[in-house]
Amino acid sequence: MPSEELTEGSTTGASSVRYAGATKRYGDSAVAAVDQLTLEVPAGEICVLVGPSGCGKTTAMRMVNRTVEMTEGDILIGEQSVRDRNPAQLRREIGYVIQQIGLFPHRTIGENVAAVPALLGWKKDRTAARTTELLELVGLDPGLGDRYPAQLSGGQQQRVGVARALAADPLVMLMDEPFGAIDPINRERLQNEFLRLQAEIGKTVLFVTHDIDEAIKMGDRIAIMREGGKVAQYATPAELLMAPADEFVEDFVGADRALKRLALMRVADIDLWEAPLAYVGQATAEVRAKLAEPDVEVPYPLLVDSERRPLGWLSERDLAADVVPGRPDSPLGPLLDRDDIMRDALADLLQGEAQFAAVVDADGRIDGVLSVEIISEFLSSPRAKTEEHGAVERPHG
């Protein structure tokens, strides 16, 4: 990633967004589209507004840049009320990304990215430098700058959409189902890229989606909204999964929320088992002695090399010999990294039809053993319900 090339301009500024009883009512309608919304998004965090269609999440987001005017209450960006701002000027300080992307078809990619700088009257060379920087930042070849939007794929177009929203270094970003129209494979890639990007730029982001999985993945905080524009729960993803506030949230999060929780954890976050280690050339008697110990967690010895890098599992037949053989009878099976997402680790275990999987650290040295049993115990333990695992970290970039 071209992160080394980032100038200071990319990383400055993010403001908190505070809804203070913000309400939107259309006409004389008895039911508000957004009802007395009060929540605070700390500067630099991604807040996902999620809920079924018609719950007012998009309306809530649009009140921030006044593309929808609230009827009551207030929204503060930093300390300033959006009501006190000229809408057009306010919007130039707020990045805006929508599902349909909405690139200007008659402008080149470069001109699209430079749209807000042009409105702000930036000088030519500053705009050009910024455009190049942004295209690189979102993983596009700056050479695409002379093309037109229709010449790009959907995924590329939405990267341009994100670059365009970031152009004038906004304090806040509004993203309305930004990856909703993109195929699943590219969506996942764009989500990951955006999280990596966010780790660098640290914007305050309001992100609207109807997809709870995307919300859990993208959000530092999630506001689950229900019909009538009310917030059912505003919490971190882990809190939401462990302690849904009510039945609505529980239903919305889904019956598989236990599994979803695994998506928030890394292998390193759980207490692993220890396998008895065996070294090549070691006397099998020693290994058997280790196996006979009363508190042994894994009933099979793991063969490692002199650097403690796992080679495979020893079988009864291996142990029947006098010394530990160089080539174990059973293959190693799935090999996991401490930094792997727990959900992926479980998938590896199940797919490899393995009872145990060796977990290694960054140097490939054995760290412990993971089993399906550990995971299921974890999920049913009271600890899982109360303790937050702080693992809402981003995929490493």
Place this chain on the structure above:
Amino acid sequence: MVSPALTAAVGEVGKGFIQERTSETLPCQATDKLFCFDWAKEHIDRYATPTLQHLELVVLSVLIGFAIAFALSLLAHRHAWLRPPLLAGTGILYTIPSIAFFFLLLPITGRGSETAIIALSAYTLQIIYRNTMTGLANVPDSVKDAGRGMGLTERQILWKVELPLATPEIVAGLRIATVSTVAIATLAVFAGGGGLGTQIYGGGNLNFATSIIIAGGIAILMALAFDVILLVGQRLATPWRRAVSG
């Protein structure tokens, strides 16, 4: 082709405002040839002035028509309630038969190219107005939404986003309007407006095909030339469309 009855009728009603009435003898007429090259060679210079007049009629009429229709489109784009009356109004103008239109105007504006230009301009309104409205309506909402969300003012959205994107439809309207104006302007002669019509009806003898063919041919070439110029202009003004197909 033109029936003798119509010819007689036109001759009758046209009496008094057909400008040029040639009384020269037409040698080819007797030989009953469709096209008389000798005559054409000898008289080709008599088409220069009518051609320029015709050009002027077309250019002025289309420019005036465009200015009015474009302004009406912008108004209707902003105020939706104007759309039905404007569509109806321009539609009614469009359906008035051209010769009738000239005669209706004669008592008000008198004989001359002004009368012709008023009528010809009126005919372009419907086509240009409708195409402009279609072009504006075809601009994707998402593009306008994105523009608004980025802080473009409504005026900037209109001039920097909507109108450029509507250009192909607007030019398409201009092309149809121009080509049809070239054709209808041949009737300007009945309003005393001059143009190529003088060489088609001016002889007072619609049995002499040579002059009709020459004047008609010039009109066709003129229409084709305008069409090509506008098409090329549109291509140059909308490079993003070429980029997509290329």
